[in-house]
Amino acid sequence: MRERVWRQVAEGGVRVVAGARSALFLPFSELGLIVVDEEHDPAYKQEDRVFYNARDMAVVRGHIAGIVE
Secondary structure, eight states: OHHHHHHHHHTTOOOOOOOOGGGGGSOOSSOOOOOOOSTTSGGGEEOSSSOEEHHHHHHHHHHHHTOOO
């Protein structure tokens, strides 16, 4: 399922995704909006292997896409 969604996003076949923190890494070519709901939830903090906070990663992704100043 994840691979199929990744491929559809990469090919431009999917324009909207509601997902877990891993959705931040989907290869959208024209990203327009990122919504982080319940950002205080500890589930947004990845502590296995690569450590990151999904809220902070969403801000970085927004800067890269040019949707955050």
